[in-house]
Amino acid sequence: MAILVMIFRKMLKNKWLELSLLFGLVLSVALVSSMPIYTEAILQRMLVKELENYQVSNGAYPLTHRTGIFLTGETPEENGKSAHEVDAYMQSASGKFNLPILQFVKERGTDTFNFVPVDKERVDATVKRNVDIVALDHFEDHVKLVDGKLPAKEPVNGVFEVLVIESALTQLKMVLGNEFVIEDERVKNPITIKPVGVVNSKDEHDLYWNTPLESYGRSFIMNYEAFEKYITDGKDITIRAGFWYFAMEYSRMNMQSIGSFIRTHQQIDNYVSNTFTSQAIKAPALGVISKYLDRQDQLRVMLWSLNVPVMIMLGFYLFMVSNLIIDRQKTEIAVLRSRGASRLQVLGSYVIEGLMLGAVAYAIGPYAGKMLTNMLGASSGFLEFVQRSALIVEVNATAYKYALYAVLFSLVMTLIPALLATRTTIVGHKQQMARMTKMSFWHKYFIDVLLLGIAIYGLQSFKRRMTDLQSLGLDSANFKVDPLLFLVPALFTLGLGLLLLRVYPLFVRLVYFIGRKLWPPSLYSTLIQVGRSSSQYSFLMVFLMITLATGLFSASAARTMNSNTLEKVKYKNGTDVILNVKWENDAPPPMMGGGDDMGAAEEEEPSAQTLPITGPKRVQYTEPPFQLYSELPGVAHAAKVFVKDDAVAQLGKASSKIKLMGVDTDDFGRTAYFKDRLLEHHFYDYLNLISTEPSAVLISRTMAEQMGLKEGDSFNLGWSNVAYKPFTVYGIVDYWPTFNPNPQAPPSGGKKPEPPKLVVGHLSYIQSALALEPYQVWIDLEDEPGAKVTFNEALNAKELPIESFVDTSYELSQAKNDPFQMAINGVMTLGFLISVVISFFGFLLYWVLSLNGRVLQYGILRAVGISFSQLIGMLITEQILTSGAAFLLGAGIGSVTSRLFVPLFQLSFNPTTQVPPFQVMFDPTDSMRLYLIVTIMILIGLCILGYLLSRIKIHQAVKLGED
Incomplete structure (x- = not known):
């Protein structure tokens, strides 16, 4: 008990230092615990985005689980x-998914029976009516009556009332109120059915509708x-099929529920496979989850790697504050050691103190980490925050484990x-106090x-790796975020600083x-103070x-990765909106079968021997009016x-497959x-260069190098069923x-992939000399706010025949919200803000303690005639020198x-698609923000130090009689 009292008294004596140490501990725990919290949250958002994309592209709700069983009893x-x-098994399994169940539907079905009308005079008995009887629980809650009434729950005069859909009346050639009886040798006691409602x-x-109602x-x-x-x-009719369908809320899906979903799916699959000979299970989300699991490890490693510099910073801060505390207590420690206390006993008191602070x-810390995670989710760039849907943040068991x-x-x-x-010892301590110029560790x-x-070795290794990967033309599957990519710069920064x-x-x-x-x-x-006591300032x-x-x-890396990602999207599309419009033509309807052979033939590289044009009749197209699109509201410019x-x-005799682009x-x-x-010259200069000559073209350098072409040369150009014409x-x-001039296919069989080739010519000349075929409509929208919305509304209102629609702004938004981009922006922003806060506290703490420790020195200076303004100076x-x-x-x-x-960082990008x-990228705005924050920090610190200096009664220091 006595040692605890001593520890508390010691902590109260150095309360500001202890609070600073506690602050560093809390921040360290918050940062470390925020990583699993943020990882869970960002991975959940990534999964939800993947499921949303599945729903948009497939038109079906993704997180469903449907089990179908064919009963053979x-x-x-x-x-x-x-x-x-x-039923009982599925009911128990519903709680194992660990997700909110939005719908749980049970469906029954019988064999298909031949139904004949009871009154054959009123209903055509020659029509074959092969119908099954089905039932879905809570069916009536999800349908609306078009005609008739809802069926009774009990037979009416021995007749079972049923519902049908509208198409059934036509297919079965019947009307409501007709009665039908089963005519089938499998049914010994036939039942009578009467449709009473549509x-x-x-x-x-x-x-509820996993199976469309039209299928009934x-x-x-x-x-x-x-x-x-x-x-x-019952005992008369055999139930032949059963279906059990779950629809779950995918917005609540997280790492725990993923594991639960997969385990429950496997359990259901094992159960029905071992129990029934014929069954089928459909779970669309499994494919999405599989892709998601491939990315989660990469993202998790990257998030931890991004925080390496900040963790190093926090470790330095804790060491510095602890060192300041120990420096103030070294005399006490030396006295205790000289009076018989063992090193273990002295160290034990600090262990107890550390455990008390660590417990707090x-x-x-984990709840502070939760707050940091919310900040990370709002980051859209380095030191940029936007209003977006909040991350679903929860303090989980992993966070507490990492906090420990x-x-x-x-x-x-x-x-x-x-x-x-x-x-x-006490003697050694006094000797160390006299040696102010001791070299740091x-x-x-x-x-x-x-x-x-x-760091330099890592830099060279990365450069060699980057050169090898680019020369091989590998695809994105070969590119993984290497954690050393973030660790090596941190080591270089620390090493160069030291x-x-x-x-x-010496300076x-x-x-x-x-x-x-x-x-x-x-x-x-x-100058003497700073020059001789450099080790005192080293940590600061x-x-x-x-x-x-x-x-x-961090600013440069985040800006570079953001800019290159967005530039890639804008370059790939080329404009704001691309429309593929339907053209009327005389093409015959597509033939069934043989598609593989035809597709394979089309993909073959043409040769000189195949250039004579033979084949089926060329399709004739009718050009739709272009003016309809160029005059839509919100359109600044449009082009064919x-x-x-x-x-x-x-x-000559050589030929090559190329991409042809015809433009006005x-x-x-x-x-x-x-x-x-x-380009060597401005984009417009090349367009102006070919504008005066109809047959003039621009070619890609890849084509010039492979075919040996140069300015002024001519070549022939055409395609299947089109006569070749000369171009210059x-x-x-x-x-x-x-x-994209980069090779797109990985090398196979030792053969290096051939880069794509491009020819840009006049659209009008291509149409008149070669063929009139469908073109794309490129649209540049106005820069005014709301132009995109106005354009979309007008396009939908006119109901124009659009076959496909490319929206660059949507793709840019998707790129910005990509979990990897969000992680980089969020973690780098958070890391810098934590560094600033830690540095400010360390800066202020060091100078306040230094000021208090040099009161005697300031008193002597004042006594020898140094004015207060000179002390401030x-x-x-x-401050300037340190x-x-x-x-x-x-x-x-x-x-x-x-x-x-x-x-x-381009190692994290696919060089075959990074165009x-x-x-x-260096943005001066980023640097100005950093310098502004740092300047404010120094000014605040100087104001506080000046205020504290003015409060010190320096004249009393000389009376202490020391020195």
């Missing part, structure tokens, strides 16, 4: 019992309770200074050189030496340097763009998007809107790190 009683057993679904999008065109739909009582539990951090790891690691970091301090053992060596700190004291001493006869006393004292300067360097690197992917270029030069230039500096090369381009100068220098060095380190390591080429 010999008696009705046996099949009825089996159906009830499956129904339609209340809502086509109701999740040859079914009598009986009341479920009547079916159960008289057929399932463990309790608070963070507490234990933090405890170790805080105990290192205490462990080192217990080695020193990392400089003594050349940790800075070691870190730089590792190396500069090794040199910086300060040089400044002192140059002006030692000129400096005023205040500056003279400051490391903090500030790494903060700014990490911020600049003809694209033929399988055109053929002939030069003026309209195309106004409509298309093209990034500057991709006027220009060669490396890139063009939508054209000394404080500002010291904090200011650290920020300048940090800015330089950040710039160097960005230029060296940000280009390596335009990967480019490192």
